[in-house]
Amino acid sequence: MKIAVFLMVSGVLGICVSPALAEDYKVQMLNQDTHGRAMQFEPAFLKVALGDTVTFVTTYKGHNSESILTLMPEGVEAWKGKINEEITVLFETEGLYAYKCQPHLGLGMVGLIQVGDAPAQLNQADVESLPLRAEKRLVDLLAEAEAANGQ
Numbered sequence: 001m002k003i004a005v006f007l008m009v010s011g012v013l014g015i016c017v018s019p020a021l022a023e024d025y026k027v028q029m030l031n032q033d034t035h036g037r038a039m040q041f042e043p044a045f046l047k048v049a050l051g052d053t054v055t056f057v058t059t060y061k062g063h064n065s066e067s068i069l070t071l072m073p074e075g076v077e078a079w080k081g082k083i084n085e086e087i088t089v090l091f092e093t094e095g096l097y098a099y100k101c102q103p104h105l106g107l108g109m110v111g112l113i114q115v116g117d118a119p120a121q122l123n124q125a126d127v128e129s130l131p132l133r134a135e136k137r138l139v140d141l142l143a144e145a146e147a148a149n150g151q
């Protein structure tokens, strides 16, 4: 009897996390990445599936992760971690999401997450409105996204 109940419950949970088991990715907030670049997220570009989560890990102090409001799909909820806060973000809408570390935006501490396979575009003017080093970094990450999509 207990086994039957257990199977029923796991069956229900199985429906909730369909179609596939969601994954949790980790992005570290670093003073220096493995390429020797100061103040970076790593990996700074991530391609995930719908329903996956990304956890921003406080490897070093003094960083946060927050959405860049102009550089994400319209109508989705933004996120804003506090400094030194480890947060987990759930992605339920396909598209490209750029994010930043607020204290180090001017140093180019930005990241990019692609959710799903659909090619998406960010508004060029909004990319160019970032501080120069953040803009350059994001342009590099967009090129990584294109490469990952085989474009």
Ligand SMILES: [Cu+2]
Binding pocket: 029, 039, 062, 063, 064, 101, 102, 103, 104, 109
């Ligand atoms: Cu930072």
